[in-house]
Amino acid sequence: EPEVTQTPSHQVTQMGQEVILRCVPISNHLYFYWYRQILGQKVEFLVSFYNNEISEKSEIFDDQFSVERPDGSNFTLKIRSTKLEDSAMYFCASSGDSEGGEQFFGPGTRLTVL
Amino acid sequence: QKEVEQNSGPLSVPEGAIASLNCTYSDRGSQSFFWYRQYSGKSPELIMSIYSNGDKEDGRFTAQLNKASQYVSLLIRDSQPSDSATYLCAVKGMEYGNKLVFGAGTILRVES
Numbered sequence: 001e002p003e004v005t006q007t008p009s010h011q012v013t014q015m016g017q018e019v020i021l022r023c024v025p026i027s028n029h030l031y032f033y034w035y036r037q038i039l040g041q042k043v044e045f046l047v048s049f050y051n052n053e054i055s056e057k058s059e060i061f062d063d064q065f066s067v068e069r070p071d072g073s074n075f076t077l078k079i080r081s082t083k084l085e086d087s088a089m090y091f092c093a094s095s096g097d098s099e100g101g102e103q104f105f106g107p108g109t110r111l112t113v114l
Numbered sequence: 115q116k117e118v119e120q121n122s123g124p125l126s127v128p129e130g131a132i133a134s135l136n137c138t139y140s141d142r143g144s145q146s147f148f149w150y151r152q153y154s155g156k157s158p159e160l161i162m163s164i165y166s167n168g169d170k171e172d173g174r175f176t177a178q179l180n181k182a183s184q185y186v187s188l189l190i191r192d193s194q195p196s197d198s199a200t201y202l203c204a205v206k207g208m209e210y211g212n213k214l215v216f217g218a219g220t221i222l223r224v225e226s
Contacts, residue, residue: 033214042218042219043216045214105157106157
């Protein structure tokens, strides 16, 4: 069964460093998302991406964040200068269509900022 | 800020019983509703989606939607210890755009 994959599973970085989180969405899906979940808190939307551009972003997704689909399979989230409060699980999701489309989540990357 | 509300629990049920999980949402224009299961330290796993008023059944799971009351529920029949997890209600609607807005989740414990 097709699934979303993410690498790395765990990333430890120093405050102020740049990190890139990688995702491979389900191959025939068109809509891609990043969510995050701080320990013990709700899953929060960060950004949605369609047709090679951002379609929506949340207040969390400030200038320190960027997304890219560098090729036909990968979808990346970059955090330019990490802060302690960026420590969270980051989930990539994809869906086949936007009209009520079901979103399927990857296993997540645990980001720890020291 | 549009909200999705769930009772945090924990909800404890004996093995074999029916577990009933509830969710309310504030955006009356919401169109799509989803239940995800999340085991500790893992990612959300889609269980059910529902788009129309009424019931939708899939195996041991039944989702119920009442748009007039802005209420969606999940019933789990013949609960098993492996069903013990956090159940997340997620809503997508007109004001939310294409994103999912999640509730905080209800912890379910199935006791053998």
